[in-house]
Amino acid sequence: MPAGAQVSVIEKQHLQYKKNSLPVPLYAIPSGPHESALRKFICAQNDLLLIFGARREPPIASAPANTDTSIAVLTSVGYAQLKAEEYLGAIQRLKPDIVIGLADLLIGPKPGIKRRVKMVDRTHAFTTHATDNLYGPELSEHSRSNAAYFAPILPLENTQQQLYLEDLETDLRPSISGLALYEPASLSAVPESLGDLPRLIFSGPETPHDLLREVELGADLLTIPFLANASDAGMAFTFVFPAPSADTSPESNPRTEPLPLAGDLWAPSNTTDTGPLIESCSCYACQKHHRAYLHHLLSAKEMLAWTLLQIHNHHTMDFFFAGIRQSIERGTFEEDVRTFQQTYASEFPETTGQGPRLRGYKLPTSGRAQPRRYPPAYGRLDIAAGKFAESQSDLATPDTGADGLEEHGFAEKV
Amino acid sequence: MSTTPPRKAMPSALTFDLERKCSTTKARASTLKLPHGSVSLPIFMPVATQASLKGLTYDQLKQTGCMLCLNNTYHLGLKPGQAVLDKVGGAHKLQGWDRNILTDSGGFQMVSLLELAEVTEEGVRFLSPHDGTPMLLTPEHSISLQNSIGSDIIMQLDDVIATTSPDHTRIHEAMERSVRWLDRCIAAHKNPETQNLFCIIQGGLDLELRKKCCEEMVARDTPGIAIGGLSGGEAKEEFCKVVDTCTGLLPEHKPRYVMGVGYQEDLIVGVALGADMFDCVWPTRTARFGTALVSTGNLNLRHASFAHDFKAVEEGCDCMTCKPREEGGLGITRAYLHHLAAKETAGAHLLTIHNVHYLLKLMGRARQAILEDQFPAFLRSFFTTLYGEKPKIPSWVVGALQGVGVNVLED
Numbered sequence: 001m002p003a004g005a006q007v008s009v010i011e012k013q014h015l016q017y018k019k020n021s022l023p024v025p026l027y028a029i030p031s032g033p034h035e036s037a038l039r040k041f042i043c044a045q046n047d048l049l050l051i052f053g054a055r056r057e058p059p060i061a062s063a064p065a066n067t068d069t070s071i072a073v074l075t076s077v078g079y080a081q082l083k084a085e086e087y088l089g090a091i092q093r094l095k096p097d098i099v100i101g102l103a104d105l106l107i108g109p110k111p112g113i114k115r116r117v118k119m120v121d122r123t124h125a126f127t128t129h130a131t132d133n134l135y136g137p138e139l140s141e142h143s144r145s146n147a148a149y150f151a152p153i154l155p156l157e158n159t160q161q162q163l164y165l166e167d168l169e170t171d172l173r174p175s176i177s178g179l180a181l182y183e184p185a186s187l188s189a190v191p192e193s194l195g196d197l198p199r200l201i202f203s204g205p206e207t208p209h210d211l212l213r214e215v216e217l218g219a220d221l222l223t224i225p226f227l228a229n230a231s232d233a234g235m236a237f238t239f240v241f242p243a244p245s246a247d248t249s250p251e252s253n254p255r256t257e258p259l260p261l262a263g264d265l266w267a268p269s270n271t272t273d274t275g276p277l278i279e280s281c282s283c284y285a286c287q288k289h290h291r292a293y294l295h296h297l298l299s300a301k302e303m304l305a306w307t308l309l310q311i312h313n314h315h316t317m318d319f320f321f322a323g324i325r326q327s328i329e330r331g332t333f334e335e336d337v338r339t340f341q342q343t344y345a346s347e348f349p350e351t352t353g354q355g356p357r358l359r360g361y362k363l364p365t366s367g368r369a370q371p372r373r374y375p376p377a378y379g380r381l382d383i384a385a386g387k388f389a390e391s392q393s394d395l396a397t398p399d400t401g402a403d404g405l406e407e408h409g410f411a412e413k414v
Numbered sequence: 415m416s417t418t419p420p421r422k423a424m425p426s427a428l429t430f431d432l433e434r435k436c437s438t439t440k441a442r443a444s445t446l447k448l449p450h451g452s453v454s455l456p457i458f459m460p461v462a463t464q465a466s467l468k469g470l471t472y473d474q475l476k477q478t479g480c481m482l483c484l485n486n487t488y489h490l491g492l493k494p495g496q497a498v499l500d501k502v503g504g505a506h507k508l509q510g511w512d513r514n515i516l517t518d519s520g521g522f523q524m525v526s527l528l529e530l531a532e533v534t535e536e537g538v539r540f541l542s543p544h545d546g547t548p549m550l551l552t553p554e555h556s557i558s559l560q561n562s563i564g565s566d567i568i569m570q571l572d573d574v575i576a577t578t579s580p581d582h583t584r585i586h587e588a589m590e591r592s593v594r595w596l597d598r599c600i601a602a603h604k605n606p607e608t609q610n611l612f613c614i615i616q617g618g619l620d621l622e623l624r625k626k627c628c629e630e631m632v633a634r635d636t637p638g639i640a641i642g643g644l645s646g647g648e649a650k651e652e653f654c655k656v657v658d659t660c661t662g663l664l665p666e667h668k669p670r671y672v673m674g675v676g677y678q679e680d681l682i683v684g685v686a687l688g689a690d691m692f693d694c695v696w697p698t699r700t701a702r703f704g705t706a707l708v709s710t711g712n713l714n715l716r717h718a719s720f721a722h723d724f725k726a727v728e729e730g731c732d733c734m735t736c737k738p739r740e741e742g743g744l745g746i747t748r749a750y751l752h753h754l755a756a757k758e759t760a761g762a763h764l765l766t767i768h769n770v771h772y773l774l775k776l777m778g779r780a781r782q783a784i785l786e787d788q789f790p791a792f793l794r795s796f797f798t799t800l801y802g803e804k805p806k807i808p809s810w811v812v813g814a815l816q817g818v819g820v821n822v823l824e825d
Contacts, residue, residue, distance in 0.1 A: 025721045025749050041753075043746050045739075076757065271494065272501040288472070289510050292502050296465065296494045303469035303759050356759075402547030409496035409559060411551040414539065 027093055033142070038094035051200070052096035052147070054082055058204050058225045061108040068122055071102055084126050088133050096147055099134075100180045100200070102126040103152035116160050124164040127151050131175035148177035150200055153190065155183040169193045184210075187217035207261065208239055208320060209346060212337045215324055227317060230348060231309040232355035234298045235262035236277040236285075237316035241323035242336040243343035258345040265309070266353030270295035283315035284308075298353055306356050425606040426637035427566070430669055436789040439818040440661055440688030443784040446669050448566045449608055450506070450514040453481045455669065455690040456781055458681060458773040459516060460698055464489045465509040467770075468698050469763040472511050477734055478771040479778070482514040482566075484693050487559050488523035496562045504564030516567040516693070518673075519556045519614075522574050533573050535591065553598040557611075561604045569640060570599040572614040577648040585618035592616045593630045600634065612671060614642035619652045621659045628663040638669040641689070645674035650810035654683060658817060661688030678707060678776060682796055683814050685780050686789070697773055701765035704755040706748075707772045709799050715748055715765070716755045723748040733771035735764045790820045797822050 022028075031037040038050055055073055062072035063079055070081040084102055091099050104122035111119060134145040151168055154161050168176065169191055178198040181187060187199065200221035205211050211222055230237065239261050263277065276286035277294065285294075285308040297305035327333045402413050429447040436442070446453045460467055460475070461484040467475050475483065485505050494508070502508050505515055524531050524538045531540040537552035553571040560568035572595060573588035575581075596613050603611050613631040617623030631639065641660045644653050657672055664670055669690045675681060676694020684692060697707060704716040708728040713720070715727075724747045726736040737743020746764050754761025783792035793815060797807045804823050815822050 022722065025753065028722050029724055029747075029749065041747075041750060043739075043744060043750050272498055274502055274507070284471070292494070292498065293465075293508055293510065296498075296508065300464040300466070300489070300493050302464055302466040303763070304466040304471065306759075307469055307471065307763075401545040402542040402549055405492075405542060405549060407495075407497070408491060409555065409562070410491040411537075411540075411549045411555055414548050414550045 036095040038096055050096040051098040053100035054087060054102055057202055057223050059107050066104050084129060088130055091147055092145060099147045099149050101130055101149060101151045103154060116156055119154055120161045120164050123152055123154055127172060131172055135175040149175060150178035150180040151176040152180045153186050155186060158189045165191055184214050184217055187219055207347060209341060212340060216337060224317060227313050230262055231306055231313050233351040234266045234353040235264055236309060237262050237313050238278055239344050241320045241340055242327055243340045259343055260345050261348050264349055264352055265291060265294045266298055277312050283312045285312040424635050426610060427608050428610050428637050430667055432667060434785050436784050437787055438790050439686040439820055441685050441784050441789050442690060443781045444690060448514045450512060450566055451481055453514060454781060456685045456777050457482060457691055458777050459484050459691060459693040460770045461693055461695045465505055468766055469759055470766055474767055478767060479774045482516060484516050485565060487517045487556060488520035490563055491520060491559050496559055499562040506564060515565040517560050517563050517565040519569045519571040521571045524551055553595040554602040557599050557602040565609060567610045567612055569612050570596045570614055572616055572642055574643060577618050577643050577646045585620060586623060589617040589623050589627050596631060596634055610637040612636055612638040612640045614640045615660050616643050618643060619648055619656060621655060624656055624659050625663060628660055632665060638671060639664055640671040640673055642673045651813060654687060654814035657684060657687045657689060679800060679811060682780060683811060686793060686815055686818050697769040698766050701769045702762040706765055707769045711800060715751045720748045720752040727768050733768045735768040793820055794822050
């Protein structure tokens with residue numbers, strides 16, 4: 001069943017605690033034998049499925065290279081090598097519901113011939129090692145992991161990872177509960193004998209059209225990085241699946257213009273619009289607030305803007321996937337997908353506004369091609385003074401001139 | 415200054431029921447009925463500066479028990495502006511909040527935020543930050559904006575200067591000008607039947623000026639009275655003297671609001687000195703920087719010592735953040751908030767919920783103690799817990815409470 005997957009990536013806390021020999025807080029939390037320490041640490045509800053992966057989604061290209069026994073990841077305290085051994089320990093200790101197996105992936109550039117061979121060998125070794133240690137026959141009943149292991153399928157041709165796939169189909173088959181895929185092409189290449197396993201795909205879809213294409217190809221769980229991106233950009237999703245049929249739309253003549261996938265709440269047309277984000281939407285944001293408020297919150301850079309947009313956009317995605325499941329059950333999926341493609345624009349509207357203030361690990365990574373992460377060292381005192389001023393006052397500066405202020409009734413020119 | 419001009423009686427859109435006075439101190443428990451519901455006093459009012467309380471939804475704010483919050487006239491005047499407020503139908507409709515709103519006059523922000531602001535008899539003169547055009551904000555502009563906002567309590571435009579200013583002539587002038595501006599605000603106020611205009615007592619730290627101001631402003635018979643110009647870095651002893659002097663001169667049957675107070679010790683001393691209402695951005699701002707308010711003081715959750723602390727922010731606290739999962743709360747731990755601090759805005763939201771709830775609850779406990787005439791005992795236990803042991807209670811607290819008949823150092 002397709003569903004908006006909840007992927008939780010806990011940042012590696014090791015580096016901070018290595019220095020003073022304290023245990024990593026995540027591992028130190030007292031938890032019962034069948035209790036997930038991860039769930040307890042992040043104070044998550046019991047009915048929330050926890051999927052545990054080594055990389056954030058979408059992943060960030062890492063400067064150091066992977067090795068035979070570890071993968072390079074970007075943590076909240078910089079790049080680090082995550083050892084396969086450590087990852088295993090984390091799974092055993094934290095008890096997530098689903099584990100994404102380690103894979104030697106090259107993020108960004110396409111791997112060359114030699115690297116491809118290495119990728120397969122390493123991933124094969126990671127999978128064998130992990131499944132042996134988590135579910136091996138020599139383990140006692142209570143030391144065997146309850147987490148469902150999703151084995152990675154590399155974004156390569158089947159012929160290039162033949163040995164690994166054969167092993168997944170035979171020796172490894174009893175230990176794996178699902179597959180983790182990294183490109184849509186892998187969906188149609190999954191060997192038949194692994195066909196009954198759920199497939200979670202990390203392909204970085206950019207629109208709901210991409211999601212539908214992947215579901216059509218057989219994806220079951222999908223990650224949706226465009227959801228948070230849209231919220232950050234001040235966009236409220238406007239699409240539903242199946243698309244509303246042309247005769248139920250207000251004008252009875254067939255549509256000429258495709259419908260937009262999202263509405264931009266930065267647009268000035270929202271300034272005094274007291275309608276909901278989407279008519280008939282039952283989400284909290286649409287039931288309790290109106291466009292004029294969202295527009296105000298965005299332009300005032302109030303955090304609530306992005307909270308409400310996330311609520312609305314998540315709600316829209318939940319309905320989108322519910323629609324997909326029903327459509328598949330009815331047997332009308334392919335037809336509904338065609339209608340959706342004809343009804344909606346192929347891209348999201350262009351972003352006009354600014355996003356929220358970035359914090360911590362959300363800051364862009366540094367690199368030669370990236371803009372400077374930190375401002376220049378000189379003039380630091382000015383920055384400190386600026387920060388101090390910010391902490392001292394909820395400073396608001398009018399972004400209009402004297403005429404604007406007078407028009408606002410704020411004050412008059414003299 | 416001309417005194418006692420002929421004045422029409424001022425309508426009021428509130429009722430104030432004084433339920434019980436503490437038999438020792440000047441503390442009062444009362445109920446303020448405003449157009450958007452009843453408010454139990456004494457109360458702390460959180461500040462939703464730009465029509466939003468820093469990431470919280472209004473249902474989350476309701477869950478803290480909040481019945482009255484602040485919006486800032488200065489900020490709403492800039493964004494979304496008067497035309498939008500008129501079109502949308504006021505600030506309640508804009509932000510989807512059906513409980514009470516109080517707005518300040520915008521004068522304080524003008525003076526503190528804008529460079530080259532100059533106060534003249536007409537109003538506050540300033541240069542438009544964008545194009546440098548000279549502009550003027552008058553008492554009439556402020557009231558007109560607050561009428562468009564539609565807040566339940568509106569504040570007069572006052573002439574604000576730092577209490578620590580050494581210029582006594584200027585302080586005197588500011589006090590007298592604030593009285594004259596009050597008259598202009600009363601005259602400009604279009605909705606006295608639905609919005610309550612509060613005057614603001616000025617006069618710096620000069621008790622004689624404060625007395626004079628109280629006399630003049632009380633004569634104007636506004637529905638409520640604020641004590642302004644404090645919390646500007648003056649010594650705590652001075653702060654207490656001013657509050658004590660003013661409450662001594664104010665009529666008993668009107669709410670008294672001390673502006674800009676948000677530290678827990680200041681709030682409780684303020685209540686003992688006879689004030690009913692307080693506001694401050696500090697509790698919610700400090701939450702965003704990772705500081706939690708608890709009965710033993712303030713916890714800086716960014717400190718490494720909290721990384722392994724798997725307790726609730728405050729054991730027994732029934733805010734959504736602290737309440738255990740089994741009781742329907744979120745069961746958030748100090749370690750998790752430490753982990754989130756400065757990485758995820760969710761951490762800021764969770765602490766904001768706790769801090770607002772904590773202060774509302776604290777005022778509720780003070781109120782209950784007054785109703786049961788146990789307030790002196792409450793003061794002793796509150797300050798002993800807050801500072802850990804009696805000798806650590808600061809002398810200004812001891813002195814202020816001694817002045818109202820309570821020795822916090824005795825058992």
